[in-house]
Amino acid sequence: MGRESASQGLSQALRELMAKHPGVEVHGPSLRIWFMWRGQRCRESLGLTPTRANIKHAAQQRAAVVHAVKVGTFDYGEWFPGSKHARGAKRLRNARLGEAAERYLELKSIDITTETERRYRHALDAVTESLGVDLLASTLTPEDVQLMRGELVATRQVATANHYLAVASGFFAWLKTNGYTDQDLAGAAERIRAEDAEPDPFTQEEFRQLIERGCLHPQDVAAVTLAVYTGLRPGELCGLAREDLDLERGCLTVRRSVTRRNELKVPKTKEGRDRVIWLLPPALEAARQLHDLSAELEPEVATVALTRHQSRTEILTPLISPTVQARQPLINRWFNPPSWHTKVTKLMKRAGVRHRRPYQTRHTFACWSLTAHGNLAFIAKQMGHKDYSMLVKVYARWIDSESQDEAERIWKEMKKMGATDLDPGTRRGPIS
Incomplete structure (x- = not known):
């Protein structure tokens, strides 16, 4: 029964009053209101007989409901606890x-x-x-x-x-x-x-210019080489200690990172877990040089933050330290990302290499490794990614999926496992 037919039994005065309050209508023997909620028209019976006072009350209740919906405080279960709409509505917590x-x-x-x-x-x-x-x-x-x-x-x-x-x-x-x-x-x-x-890696020629013309101190040569051939984040590179190196096995362990406020914290990996990086020959030689250059530095007791309320204590000797090159006695023993950024920027300017953010040394490692058809899972683990999906997403154009060289490489490895070429003598003509 529509609003017009349902109100036919009302007096002329009540019909005129109803007309002044859209959204209030008669349904059977009682009044009901309608309103929009979550893009749907909802109707709720009030159980009130259509009298002048009740019509005004219904209009006021509808106005209150519409306002609550508008400001986001409407809770169906509180306004209409017995409604079928209330049973399906999830109550939301009100908070700014x-x-x-x-x-x-x-x-x-x-x-x-x-x-x-x-x-x-x-x-x-x-x-x-x-x-x-x-x-x-x-x-x-x-x-x-x-x-x-x-x-x-x-x-x-x-x-x-x-x-x-x-x-x-x-x-x-x-x-x-x-x-x-x-x-x-x-x-x-x-x-x-x-x-x-997108990544903007250094070319091999730019890297050589950076090393040969930009770096004036052996520590800078070794540090930049280690950054490029390991893909370490700047904070992780700055946080390396002599105690993290295992030169006999040819690896290092990333256990901490330095923040821009010179604080040590766990690295940006899942649950802050340590990760082992296996060093390519240039990186291994750079690690040896840094180990020798930092030999005279004294170890110190350092606090490494695990969370805001937890930390661990370690005995550490910086692997890459400003004090190795410093002329003044009072200077930080550890590089941090801003100071490393300043140093690499100066090296690029001196070498005549186009400026990039120092973070591009990390991208350079990834791009060079992918161009060399390195194993995706291995590269992702070296860089501290949880899987290789990030590599595919960020470095897609460095992953050459249609290369004749790659096909030949795969076949070479298959032959090592026992695969053989097809004997030309087994070739047959067309079937008649």
């Missing part, structure tokens, strides 16, 4: 985005170091400021996240924007898991794939 971010960071900080927490806070501040710190988390939509993503792309470098989006993705997943939203927001925070983010 800024409040939820603080709660997330408070819980996340248990498992991360102080430096990582600082970077997380900076990223979350940028994300929530873009979206609106007072916005209710339950009202956030994928479209809002996409607009925020576009703002980050337009105002920040690709690497910075991608870091913010990675933090945002984890935050949005946490919001859904803990009942602050029922939207899949993490998927909308996709990281950026742009030309500027």
Whole structure:
């Protein structure tokens, strides 16, 4: 029964009053209201007979419901506990985005170091400021996240924007898991794939110029060589100690990283686990040289942060240290990423090599290894990736999938396992 036919039994005065309140209608013997919720028209009976006072009450209740839906505080189970819609509705926790971010960071900080927490806070501040710190988390939509993503792309470098989006993705997943939203927001925070983010490796000729013309001290030669032939992150390179080398076996172990604030922390690998890097001949020779150059340095007791609240103590001697080349007595014993960045920038300028971020030494190792048809799983493990999917995604154009040389290499290895060429004498003509 429609609103018009249902109200035919009402007096003229009540029909005129009903006309002033759209969204209120008569259904059978009682009043009901309708409103839009999650893109659907919902109708709920109030169990009130159609009188002047009840019509006004129904109009006021509908207005309150519409307002609650608009601001994101509407809970179907509280407004209409006996409704069939309430039984299927998930109750969402009401919280402002800024409040939820603080709660997330408070819980996340248990498992991360102080430096990582600082970077997380900076990223979350940028994300929530873009979206609106007072916005209710339950009202956030994928479209809002996409607009925020576009703002980050337009105002920040690709690497910075991608870091913010990675933090945002984890935050949005946490919001859904803990009942602050029922939207899949993490998927909308996709990281950026742009030309500027692609690897820009050194060529062999540029590397030679960097070593021969840019480096004036043996430590610089060895350190740059080790960076290029291991793919270590700058913080991991700066955090190497003499105690990490095993020159007899030809490997080193990555156990820590240096932050930009000169703090030692566990490396950026799953659960902070150590990883063994097997050294190519140039890297092994560079490690030997660095081991000799740092022989006169005294070991020290160092604290390595595991999380914000946990740490371990180690006896360490820096493998690459500013004190080896320093002229002044008061200087840091460890390089950190900014100071390493400054050094490599000077080396490139002196060598006449096109400027790149020092992180490109890591990309250089990956690109050279892939061009040489290295095993993907081995390269990924050397670089500290959990699997080789990252290599395929980032370095796809360095993975030559249609190479005659590669086909010949595969066949050569197959013959070692017993495969044989087809005897020309077994060739047959067409079947008649």
